[in-house]
Amino acid sequence: MAPILSVRQLEKTYEGGFQALKSVSLDIQKGEVFALLGPNGAGKTTLISAICGLVKPTSGTVTVGGFDIQSDFRKARQLIGLVPQEMPTAPFEIVGDSVAFSRGLFGLRPDRSKIDAILKDLTLYEKRTSQIMALSGGMKRRLLVAKALAHEPQILFLDEPTAGVDVELRHDMWRIVGRLRDTGVTIILTTHYIEEAEEMADRVGVINKGEIILVENKTELMRKLGRKVLTLTLAEPLAEIPGSLAEFDLTLSEDKHFLTYAYDTQAERTGITSLMSALAAAGIRFQDLQTDQSSLEDIFVDLVRNGEASGL
Numbered sequence: 201m202a203p204i205l206s207v208r209q210l211e212k213t214y215e216g217g218f219q220a221l222k223s224v225s226l227d228i229q230k231g232e233v234f235a236l237l238g239p240n241g242a243g244k245t246t247l248i249s250a251i252c253g254l255v256k257p258t259s260g261t262v263t264v265g266g267f268d269i270q271s272d273f274r275k276a277r278q279l280i281g282l283v284p285q286e287m288p289t290a291p292f293e294i295v296g297d298s299v300a301f302s303r304g305l306f307g308l309r310p311d312r313s314k315i316d317a318i319l320k321d322l323t324l325y326e327k328r329t330s331q332i333m334a335l336s337g338g339m340k341r342r343l344l345v346a347k348a349l350a351h352e353p354q355i356l357f358l359d360e361p362t363a364g365v366d367v368e369l370r371h372d373m374w375r376i377v378g379r380l381r382d383t384g385v386t387i388i389l390t391t392h393y394i395e396e397a398e399e400m401a402d403r404v405g406v407i408n409k410g411e412i413i414l415v416e417n418k419t420e421l422m423r424k425l426g427r428k429v430l431t432l433t434l435a436e437p438l439a440e441i442p443g444s445l446a447e448f449d450l451t452l453s454e455d456k457h458f459l460t461y462a463y464d465t466q467a468e469r470t471g472i473t474s475l476m477s478a479l480a481a482a483g484i485r486f487q488d489l490q491t492d493q494s495s496l497e498d499i500f501v502d503l504v505r506n507g508e509a510s511g512l
């Protein structure tokens with residue numbers, strides 16, 4: 201199936217010469233939730249803005265639903281909803297009217313039943329006649345989503361949807377995204393919170409210094425790059441790691457009670473069996489053991505750090 205969004209060799213050099221995007225290519229399939237991760241200043245907002253027509257690319261192409269974002273801007277833009285980072289700024293506006301206004305911007309009639317349905321979905325219906333200034337912070341965020349959905353777009357961009365919100369609100373936003381995904385909306389979100397990508401995304405892209413350095417199915421990414429750590433709780437504290445265990449990559453905790461062994465889950469042999477025999481031969485007994493999978497966060501930090509090291 202043709203991707204719903206296709207970005208080809210997109211470049212953006214801002215006035216003054218700063219190159220914020222370097223030959224970015226990316227395909228997004230209909231119905232997927234894609235998380236774009238990257239450190240501060242990596243180019244996430246620039247990429248979203250270029251796709252949504254808010255920033256003019258220096259070169260490259262973007263098509264949305266087959267429409268070129270430059271030569272067929274209206275048709276392409278009609279398919280896109282954008283939830284910006286900033287909070288709504290019209291304090292006296294009435295909630296329902298604000299959503300109707302957003303719909304009107306796309307030349308659609310103010311269909312009350314559609315607007316009410318969107319307000320209900322975002323639990324804002326009770327507030328439809330309130331002024332925006334009377335909304336809580338969480339409600340204001342939901343209003344931004346409602347406004348972005350007002351013209352029934354097929355793709356929703358969320359630019360750091362939960363930056364600076366509390367945990368409850370963050371989970372609230374995740375539930376909203378989950379429900380939207382269930383209705384077939386394609387979702388692209390940028391985030392600093394790895395946990396957010398881990399929770400919601402089907403695929404993850406990492407951008408660093410204007411370049412996409414990785415795009416991968418989330419589960420696959422965690423499987424491929426993930427390492428596991430085996431922690432042994434020792435029966436008696438160990439003064440030092442004996443020389444007979446030197447071939448294993450072991451670390452002894454400062455309090456001498458725990459031994460950890462890092463291994464690659466993808467390796468043909470994890471080395472655990474031989475480690476166990478070597479421990480027994482060295483007379484080291486343990487009371488307990490546990491394994492931990494490295495998180496998406498560990499993987500991300502590694503990737504960006506390696507990128508720095510290789511000059512990316």
Ligand SMILES: Nc1ncnc2c1ncn2[C@@H]1O[C@H](COP(=O)(O)OP(=O)(O)OP(=O)(O)O)[C@@H](O)[C@H]1O
Binds near residue numbers: 215244
């Ligand atoms: N209008 C502009 N003129 C010049 N440089 C800009 C402009 N907008 C952004 N930049 C620069 O482009 C780079 C990418 O910025 P962008 O906002 O896309 O990053 P980001 O990944 O969204 O960052 P953050 O996570 O901090 O929001 C930054 O170095 C930024 O300073």
